[in-house]
Amino acid sequence: DTAVSQTPKYLVTQMGNDKSIKCEQNLGHDTMYWYKQDSKKFLKIMFSYNNKELIINETVPNRFSPKSPDKAHLNLHINSLELGDSAVYFCASSRREGNTEAFFGQGTRLTVV
Amino acid sequence: GIQVEQSPPDLILQEGANSTLRCNFSDSVNNLQWFHQNPWGQLINLFYIPSGTKQNGRLSATTVATERYSLLYISSSQTTDSGVYFCAVTRYRGSTLGRLYFGRGTQLTVWP
Numbered sequence: 001d002t003a004v005s006q007t008p009k010y011l012v013t014q015m016g017n018d019k020s021i022k023c024e025q026n027l028g029h030d031t032m033y034w035y036k037q038d039s040k041k042f043l044k045i046m047f048s049y050n051n052k053e054l055i056i057n058e059t060v061p062n063r064f065s066p067k068s069p070d071k072a073h074l075n076l077h078i079n080s081l082e083l084g085d086s087a088v089y090f091c092a093s094s095r096r097e098g099n100t101e102a103f104f105g106q107g108t109r110l111t112v113v
Numbered sequence: 114g115i116q117v118e119q120s121p122p123d124l125i126l127q128e129g130a131n132s133t134l135r136c137n138f139s140d141s142v143n144n145l146q147w148f149h150q151n152p153w154g155q156l157i158n159l160f161y162i163p164s165g166t167k168q169n170g171r172l173s174a175t176t177v178a179t180e181r182y183s184l185l186y187i188s189s190s191q192t193t194d195s196g197v198y199f200c201a202v203t204r205y206r207g208s209t210l211g212r213l214y215f216g217r218g219t220q221l222t223v224w225p
Contacts, residue, residue, distance in 0.1 A: 031211050041150070041197055043215040056212055088154060092213075100144055100203060100211055101161040107154050 003027050006091045006105035013081055014113055021076045021108045023091030029103075030096040031055075032074035034066060037088040037107070046089075049074050050096055081112045115140045119200055119216035126190050126223050134185040134219045136200030144203040145176050146213070147185050151196045159185070159198075190223045197221070 006023040013019050025032060033056075034046040047066045048056035054066070063079045074091060088109050094102040116139035126132055136145070147159040160167050160174040162183065167174055171190075176183040187194055197220050201213040 033212070035213075040217075042217055043199065043201075043213075045212045048212055050211075090156065094211055096211060099161070101146060101158065102201075102203075102211075102213055103158060104148075104156040107156070109154070 003103050004091055004093055004105040006089075006108055008108060009106060010109050010111075012111045012113065015081055015083060017081050018077070018079045019081060019110070020078070021089055021091075021110075023074050023076070023105055025072055025091075025093040025103070027093055027103060029093040030071060031094050031100075032068065032071070033092040033094075033102070034074065034076050035090040035092060035104075037090060039087070043090070047074075047076075078110075081110075083112050086110055086112045115142065115202055115204060115214040117200055117202055117214050117216035119198075119219050121219060122217065123220045124222070126221070128191060128223055128225050130190050130223075131186070131188045132190060132221070134187070134198055134200075134221075136183040136185070136216055138181050138183075138200075138202050138214075140204065141181075142178065142202040143205045145178075145183050146201050146203075147174055147183070148199040148201065149194075149196050150199060150218070156199070187221075190221075192223045192225055195221055195223050 004025045031050045049068045052068045088107045091105040118137045144163045149157045197218040200216045
């Protein structure tokens, strides 16, 4: 059973398109995140949701909009894609308190052409 | 935010060699994790180690939180150990609750 799963794994699209990445966790965690890994492999947080409530929005262009229909799902919608959006996007989840070990999905490699 | 520095940035080893990777962080933290990003891009949890020492097979890790560093030891390295090793820390303070601050990683290449 995959603990944190995100789809699709690869996404190739043209500039200007709108796309979504889906994420689901079956760990019963309260908190979910989106991280972006750039071409130099640096990982940086984009958003964090706790029990469907946005708690971190890390200066991300408003073309990126996360949506959490329930605490097990956190989707990422991107409008008007730009070349610079090409990266690997990771979803993660953790408990809010106590042992807050984070677990990551397999990543979505987004290529904008 | 917290600065996380990893060293060395690159490491090339022959199979069977041992190595030590270091992670320094700039402020007090509540939790620390080590990850291995394999050549397929997956981020694999190695250790959740806010303090103390843990061992898992050929890998072990030590965190000295009061001195703001952590070490990851890899013994008898194998080609499958190749990839990027990331250290990441968490600090519980208001809105930053739970977020991970990552280092830039150590790229490990193990040759047969």
